[in-house]
Amino acid sequence: MNETCLYCQQKLRFDVTWSTLLLKFQEQWLCEKCASQLVKIEGKSCTHCSRNLEKLDSSLVDEDICFDCHRWENNGEWRGVLTRNTSIYEYNDFLKEYLARFKYRGDYVLARAFSQQIHELVKTFQYDLAVPIPLSKERQYERGFNQADAILIEAGLKSNHLLTRLHSEKQSKKSRSERIQNQHVFQTTNSSSLKNQSILLIDDIYTTGSTLRQAAKTLKQAGAKEVNSLTIAR
Structure with missing residues (x-):
């Protein structure tokens, strides 16, 4: 104990x-x-990304969708690529520091704080394969582990490594437009296992949605039927 x-x-x-x-x-x-200090996302939230709509200016909301997701869904190239993202907590100062210590300072054990909640929440999804967002080889070597993989493992779930990352630049240092323009971020490792499968992508943070959508697009191009995502923070 x-x-x-x-x-x-x-x-x-x-x-x-x-x-x-x-x-x-x-x-x-x-x-x-x-x-x-972990603030759960509750109340009215965006039906596409889980963003708390009650804390947004009304001009940034279109019915039950935040303005960011409205732009994604109005773009023919990205419409429907990611069915829905579900996040558990708001990305406040405490969680920002918590996840930074987890990812960048090698404190792997911090993933356990979310293990039970992830394990129970995943039961509400209908999916075939859980896939962690991968790191580049350089980034994983620096950190010692992949945070998305750690979240799955600590929750007692099978992690399917069906994606690899093609570049080593940090997505967090790019603007939204730069992330979108960088089309070829991922590639699949085993396309045959993705045919007609429902995929649940796992990552720690949903920021702009670019990384998750790029991953989802790669998976769907390889034959996946549907892609949803689950993250700790939004």
Whole structure:
């Protein structure tokens, strides 16, 4: 049983109640203070990317779709490429620092904080194969692991490595237009296994949606029937 918070290392407090005795025990990974800083996406959200619409100016919303997704879906090249992205938490300052420590400082164990939630949430999807967004060989060597792969593994799910990345530049340093123009980001490793399959892409953050859509487009060109995605943050 984990006894300290994965993030701040404070000793965890366990309250034994009738509920905890009668129900299956769930491992606790974060203290109350750290857990309280993870803000779940609730209320009205974009039906395409999970963005919280209640926190946006009305001019940036078209019915139940945010303006970014409206632009994607009005572009014939990208319309319907990614059916839907589901994100769990808002990308606030705490989660930004949490994921930075997880990815860039090699703190692999931080992935466990999301393991139970990912495991349960994935059950609500109808899919055939879960595919992590890959890193370039250079980036994976630097970090020691792929964060999307770690999220799947810690959730006890099978990770299917059906994509490879063709370049080593950091997508986070590019503008939205630069990401879109960079068409050839991924390639498939086994096209025959994708025929008529429903794919669930896994990544840590949905930012502009470019990376996930480029991956989805590559998978669909290889024969995938449908592509959805699941991320920790939006």
